[in-house]
Amino acid sequence: MTTSIIPAAPLASKFTHAVRSEWTKIRTIRSTWICLGLAVLFAVGLSILVPSLVAHHWSTRSLADKANYDPTSLPLVGVGLAQLVIGVFGALVITSEYSSGAIRTTLAAVPRRGILLGAKATVLGILTLVVAELITFTSFLVGSSVLLASGGRTISGNESLVQQLTSTHIPVATLATPGVAVAVFRSGLYLTLLILIVLGIGFIIRNTAGTIAIFVALILIVPAILGALPQSISRPIIEHMPSSLGTAMGSTHARTTDYAGTLLNPWAATLLMVVYAAVVLLIGWFMLNRRDA
Amino acid sequence: MISVTGLTKTYGETVAVDDLSFTVQPGVVTGFLGPNGSGKSTTMRMILGLDRPDDGSITVDGKAYRELAWPLREVGALLDAKALHPGRSARSHLKSLAESNAIDTKRVGEVLELVGLDSVAKRKVGKFSLGMGQRLGIAAALLGDPQILLFDEPVNGLDPEGILWVRTLLQDLAKQGKTVFVSSHLMSEMALTASNLVVIGRGKLLAETTVENFIASRTTPTVRVSARNLDALDAALRRKGASTTRESDHLLVTEMAQEAIGEIALDQAIALTELTQQSASLEEVFMQLTAGEGEYESGAVQ
Ligand SMILES: Nc1ncnc2c1ncn2[C@@H]1O[C@H](COP(=O)(O)OP(=O)(O)OP(=O)(O)O)[C@@H](O)[C@H]1O
Ligand SMILES: [Mg+2]
Numbered sequence: 027m028t029t030s031i032i033p034a035a036p037l038a039s040k041f042t043h044a045v046r047s048e049w050t051k052i053r054t055i056r057s058t059w060i061c062l063g064l065a066v067l068f069a070v071g072l073s074i075l076v077p078s079l080v081a082h083h084w085s086t087r088s089l090a091d092k093a094n095y096d097p098t099s100l101p102l103v104g105v106g107l108a109q110l111v112i113g114v115f116g117a118l119v120i121t122s123e124y125s126s127g128a129i130r131t132t133l134a135a136v137p138r139r140g141i142l143l144g145a146k147a148t149v150l151g152i153l154t155l156v157v158a159e160l161i162t163f164t165s166f167l168v169g170s171s172v173l174l175a176s177g178g179r180t181i182s183g184n185e186s187l188v189q190q191l192t193s194t195h196i197p198v199a200t201l202a203t204p205g206v207a208v209a210v211f212r213s214g215l216y217l218t219l220l221i222l223i224v225l226g227i228g229f230i231i232r233n234t235a236g237t238i239a240i241f242v243a244l245i246l247i248v249p250a251i252l253g254a255l256p257q258s259i260s261r262p263i264i265e266h267m268p269s270s271l272g273t274a275m276g277s278t279h280a281r282t283t284d285y286a287g288t289l290l291n292p293w294a295a296t297l298l299m300v301v302y303a304a305v306v307l308l309i310g311w312f313m314l315n316r317r318d319a
Numbered sequence: 320m321i322s323v324t325g326l327t328k329t330y331g332e333t334v335a336v337d338d339l340s341f342t343v344q345p346g347v348v349t350g351f352l353g354p355n356g357s358g359k360s361t362t363m364r365m366i367l368g369l370d371r372p373d374d375g376s377i378t379v380d381g382k383a384y385r386e387l388a389w390p391l392r393e394v395g396a397l398l399d400a401k402a403l404h405p406g407r408s409a410r411s412h413l414k415s416l417a418e419s420n421a422i423d424t425k426r427v428g429e430v431l432e433l434v435g436l437d438s439v440a441k442r443k444v445g446k447f448s449l450g451m452g453q454r455l456g457i458a459a460a461l462l463g464d465p466q467i468l469l470f471d472e473p474v475n476g477l478d479p480e481g482i483l484w485v486r487t488l489l490q491d492l493a494k495q496g497k498t499v500f501v502s503s504h505l506m507s508e509m510a511l512t513a514s515n516l517v518v519i520g521r522g523k524l525l526a527e528t529t530v531e532n533f534i535a536s537r538t539t540p541t542v543r544v545s546a547r548n549l550d551a552l553d554a555a556l557r558r559k560g561a562s563t564t565r566e567s568d569h570l571l572v573t574e575m576a577q578e579a580i581g582e583i584a585l586d587q588a589i590a591l592t593e594l595t596q597q598s599a600s601l602e603e604v605f606m607q608l609t610a611g612e613g614e615y616e617s618g619a620v621q
Contacts, residue, residue, distance in 0.1 A: 033388065034388050035388040035389055035421070039421070043418060043419055043420065043421050044419055046418040046419075047415045047416070047418040047419035048415075050411060050414055050415040050418055051404075051407070051411075051415045054407050054408065054411035054415070055404060055406050055407055056406060057406065122404060123404065126401070126402065126403060126404050126405060127399055127401060127402035127403075128402055128403045128404045129402075130364070130367075130369050130398060130399065130402045131402050131403055131416070131459070133367075133368070133369055134367045134368075134369065134390065134391070134394075134396055134398075135390065135391050135416050135419040135420055136390075136419050137367075137368045137384055137385040137387070137390055138385060316371075318364075318369065318370040318371060319364075319369040319370065
């Protein structure tokens with residue numbers, strides 16, 4: 027019998043090696059860069075289109091419309107589209123391993139389920155955070171430039187609602203406006219937490235179509251169905267759903283929208299998204315531990 | 320060494336592995352035989368901690384697979400050659416595996432060269448042929464230079480040159496003192512490659528022995544002999560205690576060794592035209608042993 031000369035490995039060392047391996051895996055698949063590139067393109071594209079339309083029709087808008095207008099959120103409008111691409115990407119990262127059977131190779135190499143899931147979440151989270159901040163800051167800068175170019179006026183942040191309602195120029199926020207830079211940052215954080223939720227769903231469902239269906243239902247379909255119910259029932263639910271939390275995180279204050287009523291405070295929304303991601307990933311880890319690969 | 324004790328696994332109604340116990344020793348190639356659906360792949364998945372046994376335990380070098388420090392450096396496995404992301408190159412695939420187990424990434428080039436895939440290392444594995452995929456799977460198994468190797472049907476899809484290559488590789492690995500456990504559908508292939516055997520049917524252990532004993536204990540040594548004067552030879556052999564069966568132009572003799580038959584013929588001045596030892600092939604022994612144990616037996620063609 028040969029004696030084992032392989033040194034014992036502390037969990038921290040196993041984790042950093044697993045992270046390195048997952049980073050190699052994620053960056054050597056072309057679909058990673060296609061998805062992320064599309065997310066940037068869609069977000070920036072929409073953040074050019076929508077602000078220019080809104081600015082164009084500003085003078086003819088109703089007072090209610092003007093009251094709901096948020097100078098921070100409008101240039102971030104592209105984030106709403108980017109989240110769909112990001113969600114599909116998050117699903118593929120794990121479900122493509124299940125559909126190809128590669129998960130067995132992965133688990134044979136990293137049999138500690140918690141380490142594997144943690145490494146995947148870390149790599150996907152960091153990569154997404156970097157790209158998402160690129161998306162939100164670029165979208166914001168591009169979107170607010172479009173507003174300025176379409177006759178908008180930079181605000182100081184101290185204007186009253188009355189001033190906003192009566193202004194003939196569309197109000198434009200800059201990164202220097204109090205609370206704006208952090209809201210733009212939170213918006214990128216939202217995309218990151220969202221992709222971690224989808225990763226967790228992927229670990230639970232293990233199937234690409236199923237995971238994407240659940241994600242799309244969560245983001246688009248359930249809020250639409252709820253919208254058909256009386257507002258007293260639908261609003262409290264909608265305001266706690268990820269898409270509303272995303273809007274809340276991209277705002278400077280707890281503002282009012284027409285579909286979810288008053289949104290949560292931006293930091294409360296952030297905290298809730300963290301809780302969602304943690305719970306879904308924990309369930310994913312639990313199932314990964316118990317089920318046959 | 321691999322030790323399997325009381326291993327049981329059911330999928331719904333199907334009992335895939337049923338109270339299976341065996342050990343796989345280092346230094347020899349151990350063949351894992353069983354008809355389709357007898358539980359070979361399921362057993363191998365459980366050894367790697369992929370499927371959870373309902374009952375029983377498995378240790379590799381005394382430890383549970385999940386407890387191994389760096390599993391790929393202790394156990395290398397080829398279960399399903401297609402179990403990888405089709406969009407990744409062979410080199411990136413191996414690099415990610417090496418990184419996960421703190422294996423020097425220099426090994427990636429070495430194993431690619433060893434299996435003859437260095438020229439296609441940058442190509443996407445989804446475009447690989449069956450044989451190339453199999454070679455990549457073998458490269459992955461060898462990556463961590465482990466002491467224990469598992470191969471589930473490694474010659475699947477390989478050409479004759481590839482089959483010979485795998486056979487030599489398995490034997491070389493065993494000669495280096497490694498534990499080599501290999502399943503195969505080709506019983507004749509196992510006769511050439513393995514020295515030990517674990518035979519299962521419907522998830523149960525049927526035999527755990529050496530290839531030689533397996534054949535010897537289950538077949539009666541038979542000698543085929545013919546001569547011009549077959550009647551005289553037949554009578555002479557029977558007088559000396561042999562059992563004979565008369566065929567059209569030869570005798571099948573049992574309970575008497577080849578040399579004894581030759582000596583008797585010489586005594587009787589009978590010229591032999593043929594004297595051959597008939598050995599049952601592993602295939603025949605295997606078919607006898609597992610008769611009725613196959614999950615999917617073919618019916619006669621109507
Ligand atoms: N994941 C699974 N879910 C349900 N049944 C399964 C699963 N895996 C294996 N089985 C069943 O368990 C039994 C053993 O299958 P297994 O694949 O282990 O056999 P095998 O000996 O490898 O067969 P083959 O020689 O055809 O590869 C079969 O009846 C199979 O249908
Ligand atoms: Mg099999």
